[in-house]
Each structure stands twice: as C-alpha cells, then as structure tokens.
Amino acid sequence: MTDAPLLKVRDVSKFYGARIGCRNVSFELWPGEVLAIVGESGSGKTTLLNCLATRLMPTSGTIEYRMRDGQMRDLAHMGEAERRFLMRTDWGFVHQNPADGLRMAVSAGANVGERLMAVGQRHYGNIRATAGDWLRRVEIEVDRIDDQPRAFSGGMRQRLQIARNLVTSPRLVFMDEPTGGLDVSVQARLLDLVRNLVHDLGLSAIIVTHDLAVARLLSHRMMVMKDGQVIEQGLTDRVLDDPREAYTQLLVSSILQV
Amino acid sequence: MNAVSTELATYNFAYLDEQTKRMIRRAILKAIAIPGYQVPFASREMPMPYGWGTGGVQVTAAILGPDDVLKVIDQGADDTTNAVSIRAFFKKVANMAVTTKTGEATIIQTRHRIPEEKLTAGQTLVYQVPIPEPLRFLEPRETETRKMHALEEYGLMHVKLYEDIARNGHIATTYAYPVKVEGRYVMDPSPTPKFDNPKMHMSEALQLFGAGREKRIYAVPPYTEVVSLDFEDHPFEIQTFDKPCALCGAENVYLDEVVLDDKGGRMFVCSDTDHCEDRRDHGHCGTMLAYDKETAR
Amino acid sequence: MATPLVVSEVAKSFTMHLRDGVCLPVVSDVSFSVKAGECVVLGGPSGIGKSSLLKMVYGNYGVDGGQILVEHEGRTIDLASADPRTVLAVRRVTLGYVSQFLRVVPRVAAIDVVAEPLVAGGELPASARERAEAMLARLNLPRELWQLPPATFSGGEQQRVNIARGFITDHRILLLDEPTASLDIKNREVVVDMIEEKKRAGVALLGIFHDEDVRTKVADRIVDVSAFSPRRAA
Numbered sequence: 056m057t058d059a060p061l062l063k064v065r066d067v068s069k070f071y072g073a074r075i076g077c078r079n080v081s082f083e084l085w086p087g088e089v090l091a092i093v094g095e096s097g098s099g100k101t102t103l104l105n106c107l108a109t110r111l112m113p114t115s116g117t118i119e120y121r122m123r124d125g126q127m128r129d130l131a132h133m134g135e136a137e138r139r140f141l142m143r144t145d146w147g148f149v150h151q152n153p154a155d156g157l158r159m160a161v162s163a164g165a166n167v168g169e170r171l172m173a174v175g176q177r178h179y180g181n182i183r184a185t186a187g188d189w190l191r192r193v194e195i196e197v198d199r200i201d202d203q204p205r206a207f208s209g210g211m212r213q214r215l216q217i218a219r220n221l222v223t224s225p226r227l228v229f230m231d232e233p234t235g236g237l238d239v240s241v242q243a244r245l246l247d248l249v250r251n252l253v254h255d256l257g258l259s260a261i262i263v264t265h266d267l268a269v270a271r272l273l274s275h276r277m278m279v280m281k282d283g284q285v286i287e288q289g290l291t292d293r294v295l296d297d298p299r300e301a302y303t304q305l306l307v308s309s310i311l312q313v
Numbered sequence: 314m315n316a317v318s319t320e321l322a323t324y325n326f327a328y329l330d331e332q333t334k335r336m337i338r339r340a341i342l343k344a345i346a347i348p349g350y351q352v353p354f355a356s357r358e359m360p361m362p363y364g365w366g367t368g369g370v371q372v373t374a375a376i377l378g379p380d381d382v383l384k385v386i387d388q389g390a391d392d393t394t395n396a397v398s399i400r401a402f403f404k405k406v407a408n409m410a411v412t413t414k415t416g417e418a419t420i421i422q423t424r425h426r427i428p429e430e431k432l433t434a435g436q437t438l439v440y441q442v443p444i445p446e447p448l449r450f451l452e453p454r455e456t457e458t459r460k461m462h463a464l465e466e467y468g469l470m471h472v473k474l475y476e477d478i479a480r481n482g483h484i485a486t487t488y489a490y491p492v493k494v495e496g497r498y499v500m501d502p503s504p505t506p507k508f509d510n511p512k513m514h515m516s517e518a519l520q521l522f523g524a525g526r527e528k529r530i531y532a533v534p535p536y537t538e539v540v541s542l543d544f545e546d547h548p549f550e551i552q553t554f555d556k557p558c559a560l561c562g563a564e565n566v567y568l569d570e571v572v573l574d575d576k577g578g579r580m581f582v583c584s585d586t587d588h589c590e591d592r593r594d595h596g597h598c599g600t601m602l603a604y605d606k607e608t609a610r
Numbered sequence: 611m612a613t614p615l616v617v618s619e620v621a622k623s624f625t626m627h628l629r630d631g632v633c634l635p636v637v638s639d640v641s642f643s644v645k646a647g648e649c650v651v652l653g654g655p656s657g658i659g660k661s662s663l664l665k666m667v668y669g670n671y672g673v674d675g676g677q678i679l680v681e682h683e684g685r686t687i688d689l690a691s692a693d694p695r696t697v698l699a700v701r702r703v704t705l706g707y708v709s710q711f712l713r714v715v716p717r718v719a720a721i722d723v724v725a726e727p728l729v730a731g732g733e734l735p736a737s738a739r740e741r742a743e744a745m746l747a748r749l750n751l752p753r754e755l756w757q758l759p760p761a762t763f764s765g766g767e768q769q770r771v772n773i774a775r776g777f778i779t780d781h782r783i784l785l786l787d788e789p790t791a792s793l794d795i796k797n798r799e800v801v802v803d804m805i806e807e808k809k810r811a812g813v814a815l816l817g818i819f820h821d822e823d824v825r826t827k828v829a830d831r832i833v834d835v836s837a838f839s840p841r842r843a844a
Contacts, residue, residue, distance in 0.1 A: 085695055136465075178546050
C-alpha cells in the first residue's frame with residue numbers, strides 16, 4: 056500500500072437533461088482497495104461507474120487518476136488516445152453481460168490476447184502461452200483456448216471476460232454487476248475467484264452491485280446510492296451491520312436469509 | 314469512328330463531368346498526402362453495377378488525360394469480361410489509346426493483381442476495391458474503426474492473424490493481406506494475392522485505390538514503405554509454386570490453376586497474361602507448350 | 611505496563627427508521643481500558659449491550675460519541691473517528707476478533723480460512739498453512755475436514771475454525787465474543803490454555819464469556835456493562 060490515492064473523485068454530477076443521473080459524488084480510492092457501490096435500479100450507480108470509467112462525460116466535477124509515473128491526471132483533460140490507452144492497459148471494465156465485453160466471434164485465446172497485441176506484443180507463441188496461463192487462473196480448461204465464447208456457459212464467459220481484462224495487469228478494475236444473471240453456485244465460484252485475484256494482484260476495484268452479499272464478500276468499503284446521491288458510505292461491515300440512514304436500513308432488512 | 318464521337322457528344326471527356334472529376338482529384342490529393350488513409354468521396358452512379366469496378370473507374374476517369382495510355386486487367390488478364398468492358402468504355406468515352414502491354418501503359422486499372430513487370434516512375438496503378446476497411450470483419454461499427462485508425466489502435470488486426478494461426482497453424486490469409494503504410498495506417502491492399510504485397514513496398518509507381526460502393530479513396534505514393542503485418546514467430550511469407558508456368562516457364566510469378574479436362578488434368582499458368590505472352594514472344598517455353606509443339610509436329 | 615486499548619466516554623444508540631425513527635439507547639459514558647497481558651471480561655445480563663460494545667471496539671458498529679484508542683504501530687489511533695482504510699489497517703495488524711459465528715466464504719477450505727489473516731499480513735502461503743494446520747490440530751478438528759469449506763460443518767466445528775483463525779495471528783489486541791459457547795469441555799480447556807498463552811505473550815484481551823467456569827479461569831477483571839446501560843436507571 057502506498058500513501059497516495061489512486062483515484063480522486065470530486066463533486067461528480069451527471070444530468071440527462073433535467074433528469075439526475077448522479078449528483079455531487081466525492082470519494083477517494085486507494086491502491087488495493089475495493090469499493091462497492093450499492094443501490095436499487097435507477098439509483099445512479101451505473102451512471103456513476105460509467106462517469107468514473109470515462110464511458111460517460113460527467114456534467115460537472117473532476118476525476119483524477121494517479122498514473123504509473125505517480126502523477127495525478129484529470130481524466131477530462133486527457134486526450135482520447137491516452138484515455139483509451141489507459142482503459143486497455145491500466146484499467147479493466149467487466150460488464151454485467153459478458154457479450155458486451157467479449158468478442159464473441161473470436162477464440163478465447165484471442166480474446167485474452169487482444170490487449171497484449173494492442174500494446175505491441177508480436178510473438179504468437181508468447182501471447183498464446185500467456186492466454187493459456189490466464190485461462191487456467193480463471194479456471195477454464197486450457198484445451199478450450201481455441202473455442203469461441205459463444206460455446207461457453209454464462210459463468211465461463213464471465214470468467215473469460217475477467218481474464219481478458221486482467222492480462223495487462225491493470226491497477227484499477229470497474230465491474231458492473233459482475234455476478235448478475237448467473238446461477239447461485241456459479242456466482243459463488245466467480246466471487247471466490249474475483250476475491251482471490253483482487254488480493255493476489257493488489258488490484259483496486261469499483262464494483263457496482265445491488266447484491267449486498269456480493270458487496271460484503273468483495274469490498275472493503277461501500278457507498279449506498281439513492282436517487283443519484285450517495286446517502287451513506289463507510290467500512291462495508293459497518294454500513295451493513297450498523298446502517299444509519301433509513302434507506303440503508305430498509306435495504307439491509309430486505310435481504311432474504313437462507 | 315466519326316459517328317461514334319457525334320453520338321457521344323453529350324458526354325464529357327472520360328464520362329464524368331468536370332466538377333465531379335475535380336471533387337475526386339481533391340480526394341486523391343488528400344489520399345496521397347496521407348498514405349493509407351481512407352478519404353471519403355461522393356461516389357457517383359456509374360453505368361455498371363457495383364462490384365464491377367465503379368470505384369476504380371471513377372479514379373481512372375478523374376486522372377485520365379488525352380495522352381494517357383490505359384491498360385485494364387482483371388485477375389492479371391487483359392482479356393476477361395471486366396477488363397475488356399472497362400477498356401472499351403474508356404476508349405469510347407475518352408477516345409484514348411489503350412494497350413495490354415504493361416510497359417506501354419501510363420495508367421493501369423486492376424482488379425486483384427499487380428503486374429509481374431516492375432512498374433516505373435510515371436505509371437499509376439488504380440485498384441478496384443470492394444471493401445476498403447481492413448478492420449471491418451472484426452469491428453462492424455464504422456464510428457469505431459475510424460477512431461481506431463485515428464488513434465492507431467491496431468491490436469485487432471493481429472487478433473485476426475492470431476485466429477488464423479490458432480485455426481490453421483499458420484497465417485492462412487492469402488489475399489487482402491493487411492499492410493501498414495509508412496508506419497502509420499493499416500490498409501487493405503484490395504483482394505490481391507499476398508504474393509503481390511512486396512511489390513507495393515517502395516514502388517516507383519503511384520498506387521491509387523477506389524471503392525465505389527463504400528465511397529472511399531486511398532493511396533500509396535511512390536517510394537512509400539508498405540509492410541505486411543505478421544508475428545515474430547510467424548513472419549510474413551508469400552505463396553510459392555512447385556512448378557514454373559506451363560506456358561512460358563516463368564518462375565517466381567503468380568500462377569493460376571487451369572483445369573484441362575474432366576479426368577483431373579490441370580496446368581498452372583501465369584495469371585499475368587501480358588507477362589506470359591511477352592515471355593513466349595521472347596522464346597521462353599513451358600512444359601505444356603513444348604508438349605503442344607511436339608504433338609503439332 | 612502498556613495499555614494498548616482505552617475506551618473513553620463512548621456512547622451508542624440505534625435509530626430505527628423502519629419503526630418511525632424510534633431511538634434505542636445502548637450504552638453511554640463507557641470508559642475502561644485493557645492492559646497488555648490482561649484479560650478483561652465484559653459482564654452483565656444478556657441484552658445489556660456487551661456484544662454491541664465489542665463490535666464498537668472492533669469498528670464494526672459506529673459510535674455516537676467518545677473515543678476508542680488503540681496502540682497501532684507506535685501511534686495512538688481513535689477507531690471511533692478513523693477512516694475505513696485506517697480501521698482496516700488496524701484490524702490487519704493490531705486488532706483481532708473472534709466472533710460468535712463464522713461468516714463463511716463460499717468454496718474456501720477450512721485450512722485456508724484459518725491461514726488467511728497470515729497471508730493477508732504478508733506471510734508466505736506455505737508457512738501460513740503449516741501454522742494453520744497446527745492450530746486446527748490443537749483444537750481437535752478432524753483432519754478430514756481441513757480441506758473442506760466450513761459451510762456444512764457443525765456449530766462446534768465452525769466455532770473451532772473461527773477460533774483458530776482469530777488466534778493464529780500476533781495481534782496485540784484480541785476481542786473474543788463467546789468463543790467457547792458451542793464447545794465441549796475438552797476444547798473449552800484448549801481455548802482457556804490458548805488465552806493464557808496470549809496473556810503471557812502480552813496480548814490485551816477483551817471478551818464476553820457466558821460460561822462461568824471459563825470466565826473465572828481467564829478473567830483478570832470484569833467490567834460490568836450494566837453500569838453504562840440506560841436501563842440501570844429504569
């Protein structure tokens with residue numbers, strides 16, 4: 056852990072015309088830290104995530120990122136080329152629907168290898184070896200390396216998407232409902248995998264989820280959003296075990312117990 | 314001849330009106346200024362269907378002068394339908410000199426081949442291009458491919474080659490093999506065999522590419538670096554042929570397979586018909602020709 | 611002697627928004643401290659707020675006022691006002707907690723659940739596992755269970771995994787929330803021994819023990835939580 060934040064977010068707002076996407080969100084994310092953004096559909100959590108990941112331009116506010124050289128850079132003032140380079144090297148983005156984050160018509164190996172080729176790797180054998188290595192890490196049989204993801208199950212696709220994102224050793228990964236749409240047993244496997252990868256690689260991550268169990272398992276810290284605003288934030292177990300706000304108490308008390 | 318010219322009095326020289334030619338020339342100049350970059354242009358309806366060379370024809374029409382000598386080839390041949398029709402078209406609408414000899418031509422319009430004879434300074438090669446975008450089959454969004462070109466994000470091109478090797482053990486792309494032009498833009502050389510790719514590199518002739526349906530023009534100016542993409546451990550290679558041309562005995566040329574009968578008889582001959590004829594005129598002789606002569610005797 | 615844990619004038623209430631915002635006071639003006647090598651036991655009838663108090667000290671519950679001061683890497687940190695990052699750092703290095711129930715992580719083997727705090731602290735997985743095995747053996751957890759995820763274990767087995775996980779580290783402060791509740795006599799004795807060892811090692815322990823036998827064996831001092839409860843007046 057270093058003593059400087061990786062991401063500094065100040066007063067970020069996004070309006071869709073008169074409608075509020077998210078409003079006045081501020082926080083800092085530190086290296087190795089996992090932040091969960093929770094809230095129900097329409098609370099603005101995905102809008103916020105997309106603003107942070109520069110997939111949407113915020114209406115106001117600043118987002119600064121500490122580059123590998125240690126400099127804090129305002130993402131809005133970065134050129135598009137540099138921003139896109141950042142996105143495919145130092146960042147990852149895991150979509151809820153793996154089809155949005157994968158190339159469904161090319162093989163698993165090429166899906167994982169694409170980022171390597173994008174940063175200039177030109178040795179087929181090495182690229183393939185690295186891809187195979189990553190398939191193993193996300194528990195996909197290496198003999199599936201030449202299969203297309205359309206032949207994969209939902210859980211495998213999601214794991215492939217994660218491998219594809221992590222192959223360049225990013226420092227920050229955004230995840231949008233990574234376990235949404237998966238069976239419970241498949242979810243558990245994925246959560247365990249993500250938890251270990253985050254720990255082993257020292258990743259920072261921002262995870263949007265409506266599932267408080269996912270937040271508890273994966274995150275150190277969480278933010279609760281309602282109507283576009285962060286209404287409560289803090290240590291994950293404190294927010295879940297001792298919620299202060301009425302809405303958070305409602306959310307926590309609405310969890311089904313098994 | 315006279316009757317023909319009066320009949321065509323309503324057409325401008327080389328079919329297109331001067332304003333259109335000017336528009337196309339501007340696109341060509343821009344394309345030459347930015348080697349490999351696809352310049353959009355207002356492609357016109359031509360009196361032939363798309364896929365028959367409407368892009369190439371418009372480029373040729375825009376650069377033709379009365380003193381030019383035009384050669385048209387289709388897969389290397391001067392005598393196939395497409396080549397004959399386009400040659401006849403320009404003869405009619407520009408009333409100009411045409412040839413089948415590579416060395417005599419100032420402008421060569423081509424579909425899918427580069428002549429075997431080395432092109433020289435002052436010559437222009439005009440390619441007919443069906444799909445100008447090399448990234449198209451991997452990324453269907455035009456907005457995205459343009460951005461990728463703008464930002465030089467070409468990792469995807471290697472994804473395609475990776476898939477080739479993964480599936481076939483080697484790079485199986487044999488035509489429309491992607492190249493990088495002057496270290497900047499990745500370009501589709503049109504569906505020429507990869508055999509011809511090295512001829513594009515540092516060519517003395519100007520190379521222009523026209524895609525009529527897709528409304529794009531791009532160019533490789535003379536003496537420009539054109540490098541075929543590859544992997545360090547799977548370097549770019551051109552096709553090789555076991556035997557020389559059956560008619561003229563030429564080696565190190567691109568050959569077409571010709572089926573002779575329904576008993577499996579076949580021969581391999583030069584795809585460049587002019588090159589083949591020229592060699593035969595100079596006394597070169599392949600196995601098949603020698604055999605023919607034998608039996609004739 | 612060093613005093614790694616000081617609780618000063620801490621107050622806590624719950625506001626139940628789902629019940630028309632009714633405010634339930636839990637404790638107020640809580641002040642006590644735990645010295646190194648000492649085991650302080652929170653006493654008082656059930657429901658008086660012992661468990662809540664322990665959770666406040668761990669940072670799991672927020673507080674309304676007061677300070678919770680811990681010695682962490684040569685500095686004094688107020689957990690009541692520290693940011694989440696600091697709380698996590700204190701938990702990783704200084705402050706351990708054995709809860710009543712094991713929060714099970716899917717798919718993770720018992721041995722790895724136990725070794726995890728060591729690995730998180732930077733120890734190599736192999737040596738962490740070795741120490742975890744020693745802990746589980748000492749607590750008499752059948753060897754064939756070690757490689758299984760504890761989700762399907764009995765209450766007592768889960769409890770022992772939990773204790774092993776809590777005691778394996780070298781934290782200077784250890785919080786114990788009824789660690790012996792579902793154990794048999796033999797294993798209760800093991801835990802008592804382990805607590806004694808921690809005391810000898812200079813660890814400050816704060817715990818809740820309902821079992822009188824265990825309590826009298828380990829407690830150096832009992833802090834009566836009912837003295838801080840609003841119910842004392844009632």
